[in-house]
Amino acid sequence: MELINISNGVKLHALQTQKFKTVTVCLLIRRKLTRAEATLNALLPGVLRRGCEKFNTLTKINRELEGMYGAVFDADVVKKGEEQIIQFFMEFVNAGEPEINGTSAGKIPADKAPKAEYSPAEPPQSAERRALSFLAEILQNPLTENGGFRADIVSSEAENLKTAIEGRLNNKAEYAKLKCVEIMCENEAFGIYGDGYAEDLPGITPVKLFWHYKRVLKESPAEFIIIGNIDTKKTAALIKELFTDLAERENILKVPKTLPSLPREQIKARPALPAHVRTRPPLTSRGHIKTVTEEFNVSQGKICIGLKSGMPATGAPFYSLTLLNEILGGSANSRLFVNIREKKSLCYSIFSYFYRFKGIILIHCGADSDKLEEIFALCEKELSSLANKKVSEKELSFAKKSLAKKISALNDSPAQTADFYLSQYLQNDKVPLTCFARNLEKVTAREIKETAAALVVDTVYMLTGSGYGKEA
Amino acid sequence: MESVKTNEFLGENLHTKQLSSGIKCYIIPKCGYAQMQAAVAVNFGSADYAFKLGNEVRKFPAGIAHFMEHKLFEGKKESVFEQFTKNGADVNAFTNFTNTAYYFSCTDNFANNLRLLLHFVQNPYFTEANVNKEKGIIIQEINMYKDDPLWACYQNLLSAMYFNSPVTSDIAGSEQSVNSITADMLEDCYSLFYNPPQMAVICAGGFDINEVYDIIEKYVSPKVDIPEITRCYGEEKEPRHVRQREVTAKTQIAAPLFNIGFKDIADWQNPIKNLAAGKLLIDLIAGEGSNLYEKLYAQNLADASFYVQYTAGTFFAYTMLSGFSENPHKVNELLLNEIRKYAQNGISSGDFIRLKQKHTGRLRMVFNSIHAITQAQIDFFSKKADLFDLLTEYENLTLNDVNEKLAAHLVEGANALSIVKGTQ
Numbered sequence: 024m025e026l027i028n029i030s031n032g033v034k035l036h037a038l039q040t041q042k043f044k045t046v047t048v049c050l051l052i053r054r055k056l057t058r059a060e061a062t063l064n065a066l067l068p069g070v071l072r073r074g075c076e077k078f079n080t081l082t083k084i085n086r087e088l089e090g091m092y093g094a095v096f097d098a099d100v101v102k103k104g105e106e107q108i109i110q111f112f113m114e115f116v117n118a119g120e121p122e123i124n125g126t127s128a129g130k131i132p133a134d135k136a137p138k139a140e141y142s143p144a145e146p147p148q149s150a151e152r153r154a155l156s157f158l159a160e161i162l163q164n165p166l167t168e169n170g171g172f173r174a175d176i177v178s179s180e181a182e183n184l185k186t187a188i189e190g191r192l193n194n195k196a197e198y199a200k201l202k203c204v205e206i207m208c209e210n211e212a213f214g215i216y217g218d219g220y221a222e223d224l225p226g227i228t229p230v231k232l233f234w235h236y237k238r239v240l241k242e243s244p245a246e247f248i249i250i251g252n253i254d255t256k257k258t259a260a261l262i263k264e265l266f267t268d269l270a271e272r273e274n275i276l277k278v279p280k281t282l283p284s285l286p287r288e289q290i291k292a293r294p295a296l297p298a299h300v301r302t303r304p305p306l307t308s309r310g311h312i313k314t315v316t317e318e319f320n321v322s323q324g325k326i327c328i329g330l331k332s333g334m335p336a337t338g339a340p341f342y343s344l345t346l347l348n349e350i351l352g353g354s355a356n357s358r359l360f361v362n363i364r365e366k367k368s369l370c371y372s373i374f375s376y377f378y379r380f381k382g383i384i385l386i387h388c389g390a391d392s393d394k395l396e397e398i399f400a401l402c403e404k405e406l407s408s409l410a411n412k413k414v415s416e417k418e419l420s421f422a423k424k425s426l427a428k429k430i431s432a433l434n435d436s437p438a439q440t441a442d443f444y445l446s447q448y449l450q451n452d453k454v455p456l457t458c459f460a461r462n463l464e465k466v467t468a469r470e471i472k473e474t475a476a477a478l479v480v481d482t483v484y485m486l487t488g489s490g491y492g493k494e495a
Numbered sequence: 496m497e498s499v500k501t502n503e504f505l506g507e508n509l510h511t512k513q514l515s516s517g518i519k520c521y522i523i524p525k526c527g528y529a530q531m532q533a534a535v536a537v538n539f540g541s542a543d544y545a546f547k548l549g550n551e552v553r554k555f556p557a558g559i560a561h562f563m564e565h566k567l568f569e570g571k572k573e574s575v576f577e578q579f580t581k582n583g584a585d586v587n588a589f590t591n592f593t594n595t596a597y598y599f600s601c602t603d604n605f606a607n608n609l610r611l612l613l614h615f616v617q618n619p620y621f622t623e624a625n626v627n628k629e630k631g632i633i634i635q636e637i638n639m640y641k642d643d644p645l646w647a648c649y650q651n652l653l654s655a656m657y658f659n660s661p662v663t664s665d666i667a668g669s670e671q672s673v674n675s676i677t678a679d680m681l682e683d684c685y686s687l688f689y690n691p692p693q694m695a696v697i698c699a700g701g702f703d704i705n706e707v708y709d710i711i712e713k714y715v716s717p718k719v720d721i722p723e724i725t726r727c728y729g730e731e732k733e734p735r736h737v738r739q740r741e742v743t744a745k746t747q748i749a750a751p752l753f754n755i756g757f758k759d760i761a762d763w764q765n766p767i768k769n770l771a772a773g774k775l776l777i778d779l780i781a782g783e784g785s786n787l788y789e790k791l792y793a794q795n796l797a798d799a800s801f802y803v804q805y806t807a808g809t810f811f812a813y814t815m816l817s818g819f820s821e822n823p824h825k826v827n828e829l830l831l832n833e834i835r836k837y838a839q840n841g842i843s844s845g846d847f848i849r850l851k852q853k854h855t856g857r858l859r860m861v862f863n864s865i866h867a868i869t870q871a872q873i874d875f876f877s878k879k880a881d882l883f884d885l886l887t888e889y890e891n892l893t894l895n896d897v898n899e900k901l902a903a904h905l906v907e908g909a910n911a912l913s914i915v916k917g918t919q
Contacts, residue, residue, distance in 0.1 A: 041527075042527045042528070043863050044506065044859050044860060044862055044863050045860055045863060069799070072799075073792075080789055081783070081788060081789050081792055082784060082785070082786060082788070082789045085782075085783040085784035085788070086784045086849060088783075088784075088853075089783075089784045089849050089850065089852065089853040090849050090852060090853075091856070092852055092853065092855065092856025092857075092859070093852070093853035093854065093855075093856035093857040093860070094856075095860075114860070116856050116859060116860070175793075179792070179793075179795050182795055182798075183795075183798035183799065186749060186750040186798060186819055187798075187800075189749030189750065190748070190749050190750060190819065192747060192748075192749070193643075193644050193645065193748060193749075193752075194643070195642050195643075196639075319747055320746070320747055320918070321642045321747070322638040322641040322642050323635065323638035323639050323641070323642055354576075354580065354585070355576040355586075355587075356574075356576045356577050356579075356580040360576075361574070361576075364632060365574065365632075368628050368629070368630070368631030368632050369631065369635075370632070370635050371632050371633070371635035371636035371639055372635075372636075372639060389635065389638075389639050390635060391635075391638075421577075421580045421581060424580070424581075424582075424583035425580055425583060425585070427583065427602075428583045428584065428585070428600075428601060428602045431529040431530075431602045432529050432530045432600070432602060434529055435528050435529055435530045435864070435865060436863075436864065437863070
């Protein structure tokens, strides 16, 4: 990945490769994740996606994309550590690519090359110019009226965002994980929802949102990540030429690096929980665990266990946590999967997830509501076994192999490559992907044991069917 | 005999060969990728629980194909997951209406992993104890889907559209049907369906193609006395009209969710041409670039979750539109109006050319991903076709084909509306 400074606060991270049929473009506008701004930022991509001066209807936007061999375009917000990133994504077919080592990235015969059907007056342009111009239009020339965004668009997108926020519960597993993070990090920025809050929406006017957008454009660091068969110098020049609103900016906002989650003892005031949420006595005698249960009309209960390590997102602790997570619940050969699913037949889905930036591991499992307590006890048993007894060399080497495979496969996907690179960049971690497997290889069984011993069960969130979860 | 297809637009080659056992191989070489993937697809899906063996009608409990998929992972000594992990590979499987597929992905040891895959798919180990043990796991899987409103909406749509098609049974079966499955039934079903002529190996990645053929030839032995099975999906008796025009369910959901379906007939002569026409048609009428899409957005009747698709199996096909909306009936009404307008005026050639370009481009994008290639080809195997055929059909498709598809498929009476709305 090549890093090119375009202008103050604008960087191009470019990877020239002939491997893919497409060029992938991510434009990331970075904001600090705050409660005050979360909903404003979350609403912006929806509004911008609705139209710009040149393509002022959805039909025009989508027909422009369709005419580029079905180019993919999306805009949304991504929560990455304690950053809320407004992300624009594009993937388009690059016409006329050359042959490479016996395989070909695919050629488009001249008579089939994409044509701008809806702007025949314009001179022919390269696919890259056409795609980046489209993106620049969307970002810089939104539809406005009376000093704000177009009111009908804002109200319609506010409605859509409200539906999405209220629809979090449609996916119970994801909902349980989100709730667990919210409760676990209630006094940290990481506990804030990246897609915002429904209660903020009525207070957002088209003018207020437009001024926020202006500020975002003026002061936010912007990163272009571009992967594909491009000429990086030409791409840099093209960005400079097209994204004029991002040129010659002063006072670029500094977005602080995300730090690991604090152990609960250090957290002070805790806000009152909503009425339908009941806090219950701890599942075990360990009084510092926060337990929250919500009841819904469901067939299957969910349990989500939040673990804090307090460890940083780089260096030896990071590698050791990565491996520990793999062994605990990262695959179908993990401790949780084998012992709780395969041996006890208690569940279908049980996995653990590592949140690198916060040093957090979440265990998630779906099972009968009356079995959740038992699942929790079994998870604790696996955790204490990892903390008290070194994993065998065999188990460790399997986990290393499995991770090595996942790491080398990252390069096969432009989106995953971009995401990995972004994580490294945001954490200021200079270790290249090629060294990852080697660093993981160095982790010892003793380090895994010590890392497991440092994990603290912080939060237990349970979603149960009605009538379950009665206080013990 | 090996046949090799080359396509300049896709920039790829596809090798196909049928080996002496009758198993079919589809190989798509990809240079420069770390990942390699191989799948064994078996033409045995959830819809195959009832069939004719000679003149005898046989019926197994619903969900038996999916149960089999779970159980083949049971090794005699160690689990299949563990064996692949040792080799640094991931392994997984899925069951749909027509197929069961088992696949792994790895970055080295491809030959060993391929042997392992062929071995575990051909060496079932069913005991009463391990079959009973699996029931709890599968029932949890069924319960997980029960709580998913999107799944419920889709299941309800299928049940509303079809009178007697097996697509109306859940792929995993019900708690009751799963509980009634025994080791003997699995044994029985396995010997009836897991036969090389009903199977394919699909590989994508950078490896020695001849070595792959050699391994498959060596590890898949021909079977004698392959039973003659007639599949009974009842598609010839399925009426043109739907069973029920509308179905509504209530659950914990914020905004109402809808699926609109149009049941298609399944007696097409060229299934891949039909697929290309079906996909293009609904995208043209209601896809992102359509006037209807703009209208739905402007009236707050659709959001980014709205999508359209055309799905065709071997014995069923339908067009489906899905999304969240406060007023699904209005969406339905606007859609029907739009279809009537197109039926009267025909489709414009500008729209047709643009959509053709989109769909060929999107097909080309599939070849960015080893996983996407393998998964797509699994689906084409049961249609006795390959991914390249779809491109050919897109290229050969005429405006007239799509207009004909419109007149034959999107007709009054063939449509149903499924709504899932909140309990409040």
